[in-house]
Amino acid sequence: MDEETVVSAGSAGRLVARQVRGLPASDGAGVRLTRIIGTPYLDAVDPFLMLDEFRSDDPGDYIAGFPEHPHRGFETVTYMLAGRMRHGDNQGNSGVLEPGGLQWMTAGRGIVHSEMPEQQDGLMWGFQLWVNLPAARKMAAPRYQDVPPEAVPERTPAQGVQVRVLAGDAADARGPVEGIAVAPLMVDVALAAGASWTLPVPAGHAGFVYVFEGDVHVGPAxxxxxxxxxELAVLADGDTLTLTADGGGRCLVVAGRPIGEPVARHGPFVMNTREELQQAFEDYRVGRF
Structure with missing residues (x-):
């Protein structure tokens, strides 16, 4: 399951430091998915704590969804490729995630929310990414950034390359997600057969590439x-990233500023110390969320 090659890269083209495959998992009320970050093979890529891909056209794999559950101390990012997901929370927020849409939720000091399939059958496909918060912002007020598909910039930066910019700057566009502590870059890149593209990635940011269609070559030729x-590639440092596809492929490119703080994590809560974690469980138990 785990293939590792340790390399180094200066402030130039990023190389692949490690390659991993995900593991079958189940979450929520039995939703079947693949967990790529947050496994025994890859615990985290600071500041990213978890990456799940859910993909099935069998309603039995997803119809039970993710009923009400709490979060504190981090952010959840849901990106839909196919299907529709309805979300709601104890703050009165609600809405529907459509194909191509994105939700960046900052749980902060605490929120109780649900994510339930809006459809009864058909393909349900997307990702959920967990992003840590620094200690100074773990107890901030919760907030949502709901981004409909039409609000995501789409560009063609090179022949045979289609890019959707979800967060950060790429392909002369700026993603709609703003005000995130780790200054993330998140792009969805589709490459036709033989296409290649080099994009800037902030030096010092931790980053990864996850291929979800076809195949992609990552790094200088x-x-x-x-x-x-x-398969997911953890990236070595550098200030650019080159992607090439012989037969065509599509991938997520994600990068963010590392936080470098202790992580105390259990279930739906991510804090800095065991005491803070215990307090989170107690606050939820007595209804302080």
Whole structure:
């Protein structure tokens, strides 16, 4: 399951430091998914704590959804490729995530929310990413950034390359997500057969590439690593990233400023110390969320 190659890169083209595949998992009320970050093979890529891909056209795999559950101390990012997901919370927020839409939720000091399939059948496909918060912002007020598909900039920065910019700056566009502590870059990149693209990635940011269609070569041509569908590359440092596809492929590119703080994590809560974690459980138990 785990293939590792340790490399180094200066402030130039990023190389692949490690490649991993996800593991089958279940979450919510039995939703079947693949967990890529947050496994024994890859615990985290600071500041990213978890990455799940859910993909099925069998309603039995997803129809039970994610009923009401609490969060504190981090952010959840849901990006839909196919299907519709209705969300709601104890703050009175509600809405529907459509294909191509994005929700960046900052749980902060505490929120109780649900995410339930809006459809009864058909393909349900998307991702959920967990992003840590620094200690100074763990107890901030909760907030949502709901982004409909039409609000996501789409660009063609090179022949055969289609890019959707979800967060950060890429392809002469700025993503709609703003005010995030780790200054994230998140782009959805589709490459036709033979296409190649080099994009800037902030030096010092931790980053990864996850291939969810076809195959993608990651890194400068002479030292590129081949990633098939379902494989994630943890990136070494650098200020650019080159992606190439021989037969066509599509991937997520994600990067963010590392937090570098202790992590105390259990279930739906992510804090800095065990005492803060215990307090989170107690606050939820007595209804302080």
């Amino acid at each position: 002479a030292r590129a690593a081949a990633l098939p569908r379902g």
